[in-house]
Amino acid sequence: MKRASLILVIAALLLAAPVLQGFSQAQVASAQDPIKLVFWNYWDGTNGEKIQELVDRYNEEHPEVEIENVFVGWGELLPKLQLAVAGGDAPDLAAADMVWMPALANSGALVPLNSFIEASGTDTSDFYPALLSVNTYNDQIYGLPVSTNNLELFINTDLFEAAGLDASTPPTTWDELAADAAQCANPDNGVVGMELYTQPGEGLTWQFQVYLWGAGGDFLSEDLTQAAFNSEAGLKALNFWLSLIDSGAYTLSDWGLFGQGQACMVLDGSWMVGGMAESAPFNWTTAAMPAPADGQPATNMGGEHAFIMAQDEAKQQAAWDFINWLTSTDVQIEWDEATAFMPVRDSVATNEAYVTWINENEPRLLPFVDMQQYAHNRPPVEQYSELSDVFSAMIERALYGQMDPQEALDAAEAAVNSLLS
Amino acid sequence: MSAVTTSQSSQRSMLRRIHIPWGHLLIHAILIAGAFAMVIPFLWMLTLSLKPVSLIHQAPYLIPTTFELSNYAKAWDAAPFARYYLNSALMTGGIVAGQVIFSSLAAYAFARLQFPGKELLFLVFLGTMMVPFHVILIPSYLIIDRLGWVDSYAALIVPRMVSAFGIFLMRQYYQGIPKELDEAAMIDGAGRLGIWWRIIMPLSGPGLATLGIFAFMFAWNDFLWPLVVTNDPNMRTVQLGLAMFQGRYGTQWTLLMAGTVTATLPTLLIFLIGQRWFIQSIAQTGMKG
Amino acid sequence: MTAMARVRAGWQHANRRGDVSAAAMALAPAVILFAIFNIYPLIYSGYLSVMEWDGFSPDKSYVGLDNYRALYESATFRNALSVTLKYTLSVAVLGVAVSLVIAVLLNSGVRGQNIYRLVYFLPVVTSTVAAAVVWRYLMTPGTGYADVFLRDLGITPPNPTWLRNPTWALRIVMLVGIWKRLGFNIVIYLAGLQNIPKEFYEAATVDGAGIWARFRHITVPLISPITLLLVIMSIIDSFLIFDVVYVMTDGGPIGTTEVVGLLLYREAFRYFNLGTASAMGWVIFALVFAITLVQWKFFGTREAGL
Helix, strand or coil: CHHHHHHHHHHHHHHHHHHHHHHHCCCCCCCCCCEEEEEEECCCHHHHHHHHHHHHHHHHHCCCEEEEEEECCHHHHHHHHHHHHHHCCCCCEEEEEHHHHHHHHHHCCCCCCHHHHHHCCCCHHHECHHHHHCCEECCEECCEEEEEEEEEEEEEHHHHHHCCCCCCCCCCEHHHHHHHHHHHCEHHHCEEEEECCCCCCHHHHHHHHHHHHHCCCCCECCCCCCECCCCHHHHHHHHHHHHHHHCCCCCCCCCCCCCCCCEEEEEEECCHHHHHHHHCCCCEEEECCCECCCCCCCEEEEEEEEEECCCCHHHHHHHHHHHHHHCCHHHHHHHHHHHCCECCEHHHHCCHHHHHHHHHHCHHHHHHHHHHHHEECCCCCCCHHHHHHHHHHHHHHHHCCCCCHHHHHHHHHHHHHHHHC | CHHHHHHHHHHHHHHHHHCCHHHHHHHHHHHHHHHHHHHHHHHHHHHHHCCCHHHCCCCCCCCCCCCCCHHHHHHHHCCCHHHHHHHHHHHHHHHHHHHHHHHHHHHHHHHHCCCCCHHHHHHHHHHHHHCCHHHHHHHHHHHHHHCCCCCCHHHHHHHHCCCHHHHHHHHHHHCCCCHHHHHHHHHCCCCHHHHHHHHHHHHHHHHHHHHHHHHHHHHHHCCHHHHHHCCCHHHCCHHHHHHHHEECCEECHHHHHHHHHHHHHHHHHHHHHHHHHHHHHHHHHCCCC | CCHHHHHHHHHHHHHHCCHHHHHHHHHHHHHHHHHHHHHHHHHHHHHHCCEECCCCCCCCEECCCHHHHHHHHCHHHHHHHHHHHHHHHHHHHHHHHHHHHHHHHHCCCCCCHHHHHHHHHHHHHCCHHHHHHHHHHHCCCCCCHHHHHHHHCCCCCCCCCHHHCCCHHHHHHHHHHHHHHHHHHHHHHHHHHHCCCHHHHHHHHHCCCCHHHHHHHHHHHHHHHHHHHHHHHHHHHHHCCCHHHHHHCCCCCCCCCCCHHHHHHHHHHCCCCHHHHHHHHHHHHHHHHHHHHHHHHHHHHHHCCC
């Protein structure tokens, strides 16, 4: 008797579980229903609110489509996409970090957009070529840029003043940068002159690339088949970092000193402007990132690109229509004004209303807008993530004095070339 | 009954004689120092969760000096957390129920029954704990997908209804229960599973409470599996909701901390309730020896 | 008697008591669930470990043992194994030893056992990711409380500071690992200590044994099955550590906290090398299994009575 009841309990539990699954499964769409699209992205906070608002408006204006905007965390989006593709549950469209685009485009999981672009007569030449190039694989375009940003100099005005410097005449060359950093640093109070991102991984690599390009170097060869950073420019950039550390202008520390008011300057992204305006307990401004006197202005760009994964042709078309709308000039101006992302199209950057808006609302974004023309993109190779990790690991060794600069560049070159071969 | 009380009180008076005050003070000093190290992150979490955004970079105080309670409301409104808490509760409830029954049932077989291949099977079970989770993530997801369980409570619950840790814990516990009790029941003609249900389980309160608490904590705090098997935002759990505050372009510290404090309360409550029951059970089972 | 005959005899003996059918029923749910959700995925990843696959494309290509060979030759992987071993041993040994001491102190009849137990258990109930996020913040120079507290105690932070220091980063990660597990160990120990008959201590006290002698000759041996359980659990969990390192250091500085779990994650979900990741997973699994088996054989059969 007792045993029988026990077995019943167990059986009931085992059976109950699959039944529970019914809860939230989507209904099968009938012919009259709008086309339902699932759109994954990692925009949160203000950006998340704006994309939700745009999606809602689009749905309202287009009753034949119903887009579900789904937030997936930045750290989780890539694994989720991978699993979803493996299981055949991929979202119909998504927006992801531009640095992942070459690998995604190469994976075969994205829908090529050329025929859609042609059919809708979209002028892709208006997008910055450096942005578009990360989406191009075998002459097919696999995504369009939705948002971008770049890295410029942030200056703590209070610390500058305390050290007898004037933030309204920011450094314009590396020498001035080094001099100001040394003058502003105050080891007794834990104040560093110029904060560097020295943790391994893409964070270090993409900061270093700004210095590399500024010194006139390049990261990979033009045909993307081998490392190009082991050059005079590469050595100059690395030595510049080491000199900042040696002079005491910077100590190897955890990232975020500038935000805490403990660094006079930092190279950081345009996305910081909004948050800093809200929470920084000190006065600050921005300036274009200096290059060496004989170098060239340069910065690195990031941002998100939208792409299509839907298998169904009607869904692909609907997803394209939305992406085409989202990346159109008018919507982009609205998006950039709400989010402080940088323009992805020339027609936005030169739009009078947009420029006026920036001047009136947040002039500290101006250096970013101005420098967008000098922004490079990270090399569009599918192995980029791993390449960036092995590169940064070697640079880190130089920063910690485990290797001399030339030795570190040699080792990084060997590691990168073996990944590319 | 009265004899037991007398012996307990005589024990207690003896302990009082052994531990002279300075010994107790020393013990308290060590325990308090350790306790301080334990709570620092929680005080910090609490303090940060009560700060206005403009003060998050202020010099660190461990004790709250501001009380920005609106952070809690903001964190709660940032996502449909009511739904997330419901999902977490259903998932956790299912996992705890499954663990208490299936893990202890399997543990009983290992602790009390003789069957060929026992040691080997136990090792295989134990082995499941040693697999790096990331390596089975994709195959596991494919199974859930094949079963049609993506975005279901089944996916959240069923694969975790039994655990090697639970089996190990209960087996260890059962070995502390005198075998004579089983043998007496067997002479009375009880079946093996009947003995488990009528003799062993009633004596297993403390063990089951412990198992239940751990299953609860594991399930409540789990991040990766719910992330993987749910795509529908309506199926998300609390921990997935918290990931929302750590974005690509910066962390919303005050909201993250407010959300984390709130999300920690249920496990804390379960432990508080569980530990009382846990102690009562020890007294009830009369196993003090 | 041949092995076969011995098995048959054992089987018949067991079955007479109804054990085998009862065991089959008792184990069925666990066996079924493990087979579907643990064993099969593990075997599948074994298959993936001899393939090259990016996780996206429908094509996988067979590469034999290349993935394993690459690991064998990889200095990064070797470094990660040694970091992981260091971390695991420290967390297992220190974490278990300290928790036994605290459990014994708590069990000594001091007032407020409930409150202490709750406080020590706090870290266990928090999510690992949240705890790691807070600890990273705490160690931040200038604005982190732990950093400031240590300065107030007169302890000057090393240069480079805590989590950026090649010597300190791993130590701090270890401390967080121990901090997170301590309460778990303590609670399990306390449950075990309550099962040690008080008469043993009374008898020993009458014989003149001091605190240390009672601890050494009564507590330690009688609690050893639980010690075994905790050491094995600690080793298994610590060997598979990922979250704490991912959040606090991401493997740096200069690879000093780069554990195998982190490498595996990167290979699978950042570099899209599912084959390499699976091979890594199998190597880790085999190592942990071997370590556990050795402990089990040396201590387990005696202590845990299998």
